Amino acid sequence: MSLRAGPEHPRFRDTVRRLPPTVWIVSLGILVVRVGNFLPVFMVLYLTSRDIPPAAAGLVLGAAGLGNILGSAIGGYLADRIGRRWTIVLSMVTTAGPTAAIPLFDELAVLISLVFLAGTASQIYRPAAAALLVDATTTTQQRLAAFAVHRFAMNIGAAVGGVLGGILATVSYVALFLGNAVACLLLAAIAALFLRDLTPARAHSDIPGDPPPAPPPGEPIPATPEPSYRQALTDRRLRRFLVMTVIAEFVYIQSTVGLPLHVDAHHLTPADFGLLMGLNGVMVLLLELPITGLVSRRSPGAVLALGNVLTGVGLAMTGFFGEMHWLAATILIWTMGEMLYASMASAYLGDLAPPTMGGRYQGLYSAAITAGTGLGPLIGGAVYAFNSWALWTVCALGGLLSAWLCLPSWKDRRTRTTSAMEEPKAPAPPVHEPGGPIS
Template identity: 30%
Template sequence: MRNWYRATIGGLPRLYWYLWSGMLINRVGGFVALVLSLYLTSDRHLTLSVAGLVGGSYGIGGIAGVLLGGVLADRWGRRPTLLLAHFGAVVMLAGLALAEPIWLIAALAALLGLMHAMPGPAFVAAIVDVTPAADRSRAFNLQFWAFNLGMAVASVLAGALAEMSFTLLFAVDASATLVTAVLILWKIPETRPAARTASASASASASAKPSGGLHTALTDRAYMLFVALSLLLAILSTQTSTILPLAITADGLRPSVYGSVVAYAALLIVVGQLFVPRLIDRWRKGTALAVANVFLGLGFAAVSLADGVGGYLAAATIWTVGSMIAAPPNAAVIAELSPEALRGRYQSVFYLTFPAASFIAPAAGGVSLQYLGDWHWVVCGALGLLAAAGHLLIQPARERRVARQLEAERFAVPVAG
C-alpha cells in the first residue's frame, strides 16, 4: 500500500492538490451541462429541435472559450483567467435560471459554454507550471480520475435535483462554482513563469520564438485527418450529455435513471482505466482507435433496443469500453504528430473537437431524434463504424509520417509542419 501511494499520489506539490481539489469540486457541482436539454424541454417546454439548437449554443460558446482561455492564460496569467471564468460562470448560471425569452436563454447558454471552456487551458498550464516533469504523467492521470469521479457524483445528484427543482439545481451548480473560485482566490497564486521572471522570459522568448503558428496545425494534413476522426468520436461521446437524457425520459423513465446510467459509466472508467494500457500496449494505435470506435458505435446503437434500466446499463457498458480504449492512443498520437515547438497549438486544435461536438451533437441530434426516433441511435452506430474504418485507412500514412519525423529529429533536421 505504501509503495502504491508513493507511485500514484506521493510527492506531488501542495499547489497541485489545490488545483486538483478545485477541479473536483467544480466537476461534482457541474450539473447544468448534463441536464440542459432536459431543462429546456421539461421546464421551458421547448420542442426537441429547438432545445437542441439552444443547447448547441453552449457548444458554440465552448469553441470560443477554448481559444480565449488559452490566449488569456498566456497573456493575463493562469489565476486571472481561472477567476474570470469561474465568477463569470456563477453570473451566467444565475441568469440562465431566471431568463424567460428563448433568445436570452440561448445567449446565456453560449456565454456559459464560454465560461466553462475557458478554465481548461489555464488549469493544464498551471499543472505543468507547478509539477516537475517527471511527475506530470501521474498528475494528469489523477486529474483524469478526478474528472470522472466528479462526473459520477454530479450525474447522480443532477438526476435527483432535476426531479426536485431545476432552480435548486442551478443554485447548487453556482454554489460549487463559487467555492472553486474562492479556493483559487485564496490558495492559488499566479503560476505563469513569465510572471515570476518577466525579464528572463522576455529575453528567452525573443531568442527562442518557435517557428510556425496555429495555421501550421490547421494545414497539417495527417494531423487534421486524425482530428476529423476524433470529432466523430467526440460527437458520439457527447450523446450521453445531450440526447441520451431525452431518450430515457421518452421511454417513461425518471430523470434519476439518466443520472444513474451516466454515473455507472463514469465509475467504470474510474475503475477500468487502470487496466486498459496493459491490455492494448501491443496494439498499433490506429487499431486501438478503430476498436474503440466500434465499441462506441455498438454501444450507442444498442440504445435503440433499450427500454428499461437494464438495457441502458448494458449499452453504457459497451460504449464505456470504447471510451476507455480510446484515451491512451489518442494522447499518444497527438504527441507523435505535434512538432516540439508547436505542441500547445496542436493541442488547442485537438481540444476544439469537444466544444464543436457540444454544438453538433445536440443541434443535429435533437432534429434526428425528433424525426428518426430510435433510428437516431442506429445512425450513431454507423458513425462509429465509419470512424473505425477511417483510423485503419490513415494508419499506414500516419505511421510513415511519424517515422520520418523521428528520423529527422534524430539528425536535428527541421521538420515541416
C-alpha cells in the same frame, strides 16, 4: 512489450503517488466545479418547467454549444498570453454572474444571451487547466497519470453533482443555478490562492515524427514564429489529431443519442436506460485508473487506436440486440474503449504541444471535443430517424477511421525510417575469443 518497472520506469501507481502538488490542486478544483456544474445537465428540465417550447429550448442549447466552442478558443489564447492561473480565475468569475442570473429572466432573447455568455466563460478555464497539468509533468507517464487523476476527479464530481442537482431542482431552480455560481467562485478562489504558473518542462515523447533539424554550423538559428492558432495549425500531427477527436467524440456521443432511441424502440423503460448508463459510470470510476496504468508504457497511438475501435464497434453492436443483458455487454465493450482513449488522448496532446503554445493546442482540442459532441446529437438523431442501421454503420466506420488517424501517417513513418538510416552507428565492440587476450 511493456517495460519492467525500475528507477527509470516506475510503476504507474508510484507515478500517481509522486505527482506534483499542482496536479492534485487542479484536480481538486475540477472536482469542486464539476459537483456544482448543473447548467448542462438540468437546463432542458429548467426550460421545460418554464413552458418554453422545444424549438426555443433548442435555440438556447445551441447558444450554449456555440459559446463552448468560442470559449475554448479564447481560453487557449489567454492561457498562453496571461498565464494558466489567471485564465482559470477569469473564467470562473465571469461564469458565475450569467449563471446566477438565468432563473431571474423569462424573455427568450435574454435567456439565450445569458446561456451563451455562461457557455463561453465556462469553457475558458479548460485549456488552461489542461496546459497546467502538462507544465507540471516531465515525462509521458507522468502526464498520463496526471490526466488519469484529473479524469477521475471529473467523474466523481459529475456523479455527485447529478445527485445533488436533482435534490436542489426539487427545492428550487434558483438554488440550482446559485449553487453552480458558488462552485465557480470556489474554483476561482482555489486557483488564485494555491496555483502558480510553471515553466513548461519538456521530455522525451513517444509521439511519432521528429523535431525540426538543427541548422548547419555557422548558420544563424531561424527566428521562432510568434505563437498563434495559425502557427499551431501548421503542425500536421495536430491537424490529424483534431480530425480524429471530432470523429471520435461524434461516435461516442451516440451513447446519449442513438442508445436511448434504441432502448425506447425496443420498449424498454427510462429506468432501464438509467441502469445501462449507470453500468458505464461504475466501470469508469472503478476501472479507468487501473486500466490506464496497465497501458501506460504502451505506444500512445496504438492505445488510442484500440480505444476508438472498441468504442465504434461496441456502439455499432447495439443495433443487434434488444435485451438488457446483451445491451449491457455492448456497454462493457464501448466503455472499455472510452477508458483506453480518454486520458491517453490528453497525454498524447501534451507531448505534442510546444512549450509556447500549450494553451492553444489544448484550446483547439477542447473546441474539437465540443464540435464533435455538438454535431453528434444533430446528425446522429437525423440519421437514426432515416434508418437506425445507418447510424450503427456510421459508428463502426467512424471508430475505424478515428483509429486509423491515431496511427503514424505514411509521411511520419518515412521520416522516421530515413532518420534511422542516416543516423551514424556506433562502432561495434571488439570480439574476444574465449581464452584470448583482452585489449
